[in-house]
Amino acid sequence: MPAYPDARPHEIAASLGALPAGTPASQVARRLLDLFTDGTIPPGTRLPPERQLAASLEVGRSAVREALAALEILGVVDVRPGSGTYLRGAASELLPQTLRWGLLIGERSTTSLLELRAGLEIYVARLAANRVDAAQRERLAKHLDRMRDSVTDLGAFARADQDFHHVLADAAGNPVLLDQLHVVRSLLQVYADRAVGDEDAARVALGEHEQILAAVARGDEDGAASAMAVHMTTATARLQREVAP
Structure with missing residues (x-):
């Protein structure tokens, strides 16, 4: 699967912005989904590592880990041990998972x-x-x-x-x-x-x-x-x- 060069994960992480202190994993997932469905990130893109996402969002790594695990269950991302986490599907293909996530966590x-x-x-x-x-x-x-x-x-x-x-x-x-x-x-x-x-x-x-x-x-x-x-x-x-x- 294609992946952006090393500079790109920094751009992805920087575009997220910090979340309020104590934000649960569900809010991390929402922020990631907002980014994934805006059409700017192609399918197959390797996402920044957990520590970089956690630093950008100003949350603990456990919240990022839980959010990515939930998104993997929904089929939004593909977590490959030893390789990284990759975005699956185009923005239009992610929409049903996005709406389903928003409905189910509320x-x-x-x-x-x-x-x-x-x-x-x-x-x-x-x-x-x-x-x-x-x-x-x-x-x-x-x-x-x-x-x-x-x-x-x-x-x-x-x-x-x-x-x-x-x-x-x-x-x-x-x-x-x-x-x-x-x-x-x-x-x-x-x-x-x-x-x-x-x-x-x-x-x-x-x-x-x-x-x-x-x-x-x-x-x-x-x-x-x-x-x-x-x-x-x-x-x-x-x-x-x-x-x-």
Whole structure:
């Protein structure tokens, strides 16, 4: 893997700046992620040694070590014994790990995640109405037919529902938005199979998806966003009932 010449690690370390005294490893990781995702450091770059990072951030080496270990678990860096620590992936590829890290180290709230997902899905629908192509419209219609055929088979209905949303996100044509939505969906996956609890709820969801596709197919951005907002309101309410104590 390529690595910068010796002068470069000093530049990387100097660009970090000091952190407040007593900052935990999570804050070290956040600062490193800010640097890694700004697009200035190519994949494969060898990072400065722990002692240099610790000195630049004005924290103990243990905090740097813990932060790098956590980033390695997330797939952001590659720690090679005897060689050093290397950055993995380009900035856009690191975004899902970055968001996931930020969500998991904080005080995660399912309600907040549901609100975030709703906002992302509504904007996806708006973009898709303007950017969808014929092949994607056909795939959306196919998944809608699957939903229609499986209102009494809730597992199959949920899979068709998810496939519909995945195609819609692809049609939006914004890879950064898609990355963020993928992470939020992953964090809410534990509830996905219970999103529709009975046939009546499935029929309501089916009607909502029909409205979304109709608006997207006619290129109605406002209509698609409004239809998705209606769907997100009912879907969020169902999921909140699932997580209620």
